[in-house]
Amino acid sequence: MIHSPTPSPRRRSHHPILHSPTPPPATPQPARSPLPAGVPPPQRSPPLAHAPLPSPPSPAALSPSQSVPTIPRPAIPHPSSFKKPAYHVKKFYVVSRGQEVGIFYDWNEVGPRVHHVGSAVQRGYPTFEEALAVYTRDYKDGCLDPVPFENGPYWPQAPPAPSSSPVIQPQDDITPLISALSVEEAHGGPRRRR
Numbered sequence: 001m002i003h004s005p006t007p008s009p010r011r012r013s014h015h016p017i018l019h020s021p022t023p024p025p026a027t028p029q030p031a032r033s034p035l036p037a038g039v040p041p042p043q044r045s046p047p048l049a050h051a052p053l054p055s056p057p058s059p060a061a062l063s064p065s066q067s068v069p070t071i072p073r074p075a076i077p078h079p080s081s082f083k084k085p086a087y088h089v090k091k092f093y094v095v096s097r098g099q100e101v102g103i104f105y106d107w108n109e110v111g112p113r114v115h116h117v118g119s120a121v122q123r124g125y126p127t128f129e130e131a132l133a134v135y136t137r138d139y140k141d142g143c144l145d146p147v148p149f150e151n152g153p154y155w156p157q158a159p160p161a162p163s164s165s166p167v168i169q170p171q172d173d174i175t176p177l178i179s180a181l182s183v184e185e186a187h188g189g190p191r192r193r194r
Helices: 107-114 128-141 175-186
Strands: 092-098 102-104 121-125
Touching (some): 107 121
Antiparallel strands (some): 092 102, 092 121
16 A cells, blocks of 8 residues: 555534634744954853752851751672682672672572663673672772662661660679669669659
C-alpha cells in the first residue's frame, strides 16, 4: 500500500473550547535601523547553565547557637586492612566507586554496593595480589569514591552520644559505689520525687 504525503482531512470540533480559530497572520515587523557609524553592536552574554550555589557560611560568621551542618564522610579502608583469604577465591573484585569501596571476594558482596550507583566502577581480578595492587594505586591517587545512599546500609553512622552515667573500667575501684548502693538499699531504696 502506498501512502500519500498529504494528510487526511480532520473533523473539526464544534465545541467552543476545543475549537479555536486560527490566529491571524503576523504583521511584518519594521526593519531595525542600522547603528550610527563607530558604535559597536551590543554584546550578548552567554546564558548561564545554572545559578551558582551559595557558599556555606563560615563558622566564624555564625552565632554560638548555630552550627555548620556536617555530613558524615564514608571511610575509605587503607590497603593494609585487606588480607588474603585462607580459602580459595575464584575472583577478587575491586570497587573504586560505589556505596562502599574496597576489595571483595564474591560478586554477591559487590552487587549491592554498585547497584543503582551512577558511573559505578568495579572490576574483577584473578589474584588477590593484582586486586590489591590496583586498589593501592587508586588509594594513593585519590581515585576511590564512596557514594553511599543517605541513610542506606552503607551510610556512615554518627558516633554515639556520650553517656551521662559514669563508665566503669575494669581497673576502677567500685567499693564506694557498692557501699552507696548498700546504704540506699538499707534506707528503702532511692527516694523518688513526687
